[in-house]
Amino acid sequence: MLLRKFIAILSFFAPRVVSTKKPEYQHLPPLREQAKIQDSWRQERLDSVPALLEKHGVDAWLLSQKEYAEDTAFWSMKQAVQFSARRRTTYIFFAEHLVESKNCTFQSWIDITPAVWTELEHVLEACNPKSIVVDTDPQIAFASGLHAGERDLIVGQLGPYWADKLVNKPIVPVEYIGTMPKSRLGWYRKIMETAWAIIDEGFSEKVITPGKTTTEDVEWWMRDKIQALNYTTWFQPAVSILGPQTVIGPPNTPGARPIAYGDLLHVDFGVTAMGLNTDTQHLAYVLPPGDKEKDIPQGIIDGLKAGNRLQDLTRANMKIGLSGNEILKNILDNVHAEGLEGQIYSHPIGDWGHAAGTLIGMAFLQDGVTVLGDLPLLKNMWYSVELYAEHYVPEKNATLNFFLEEDVYWHDEKESWEWVYGRQERFHLIKPKEKKGLFRIQG
Known part of the structure; x- marks a missing residue:
């Protein structure tokens, strides 16, 4: 029985070139099981971000959005049971060298008070990234998800020192969203x-x-x-x-x-x-x-x-x-x-x-x-x-x-x-x- 199951799994994941059999309807699992599967994919993708930032020579990636005004990249980061961002949802990712040298791990906040900016500034001071990607590209939809008002607020709250480190690097969100x-x-x-x-x-x-x-x-x-x-x-x-x-x-x-x-x-x-x-x-x-x-x-x-x-x-x-x-x-x-x-x-x-x-x-x-x-x-x-x-x-x-x-x-x-x-x-x-x-x- 175990051997048959193993062979079935291998055959399911084997590459196919041209379909010769009549296609059949494939029924979806219950929603709870779907959510578990989707969240496992989500975690796999989030775990890839430090290497992605290292690859493209940037130190951090900052996303911030309000409910119903989400960054495009948010939809490739959310949990299966999330239907929108809540209040203000803010993420900060760090490149591999900062994760390894300063233990700068992924941080997130769901908050609508000024405390989020104070806590974010403390994290930035501890990690001291020289470049922080924000999704402000004028041409590429998947790299332009940071709303103008939210960017103005970030600049105003964090001040000129950190604002000078904000960079547009469209390949980061494009590669994150596009990689399966x-x-x-x-x-x-x-x-x-x-x-x-x-x-x-x-x-x-x-x-x-x-x-x-x-x-x-x-x-x-x-x-x-x-x-x-x-x-x-x-x-x-x-x-x-x-x-x-x-x-x-x-x-x-x-x-x-x-x-x-x-x-x-x-x-x-x-x-x-x-x-x-x-x-x-x-x-x-x-x-x-x-x-x-x-x-x-x-x-x-x-x-x-x-x-x-x-x-x-x-x-x-x-x-x-x-x-x-x-x-x-x-x-x-x-x-x-x-x-x-x-x-x-x-x-x-x-x-x-x-x-x-x-x-x-x-x-x-x-x-x-x-x-x-x-x-x-x-x-x-x-x-x-x-x-x-x-x-x-x-x-x-x-x-x-x-x-x-x-x-x-x-x-x-x-x-x-x-x-x-x-x-x-x-x-x-x-x-x-x-x-x-x-x-x-x-x-």
């Missing part, structure tokens, strides 16, 4: 499998009746399914009927025509659970009566293959340490060298749907992204490989955009980005519903 503990991956795979399972059922004849069901109907079915599973989401599902040069935008407006036989469908979909977010884009084909998978027009099949090739080139060029803009240029050089066309707009994911870290392109910004695209790519992050391939489909005498998105994680042993759950290599199929026969009872 390895212990999170097992649950992330389960949550990702659930996202796939919802798409798989939503893009089937169980939900879609050609000539009747609209894209909006499918979107709301997905929302209801998410809620029924006790998950939530970070954006409204967006289902589209793909035509020539379709550009994916907000969810479809009411009144869209019903889905028809022969339609090529697209969904942009994500779920949220246990503080984790997924982001997936898949394609489906509505089989006309009498058709099988082999009857899908070859041009449409080739479009999906072109999208898969762009995924390969994106992963291969995601080199640790390069900026997102450098990676984007290398990807597109490879794409064009192979005679392919498309756009790359990949982003970090994890605590947030669009999480902290460098951007590898944005839609219609294929020459680079200012500021965010200049950040380095860091390992132990998760990324959404998001893109589309432009491919001419002879059967439709049109060029279609084949939108795909899958999440990846950094695999230390392989030194490569691997799919969290898998990637789409075959279309979801909406099959014609079989008509039930009529039987007559002979008297």
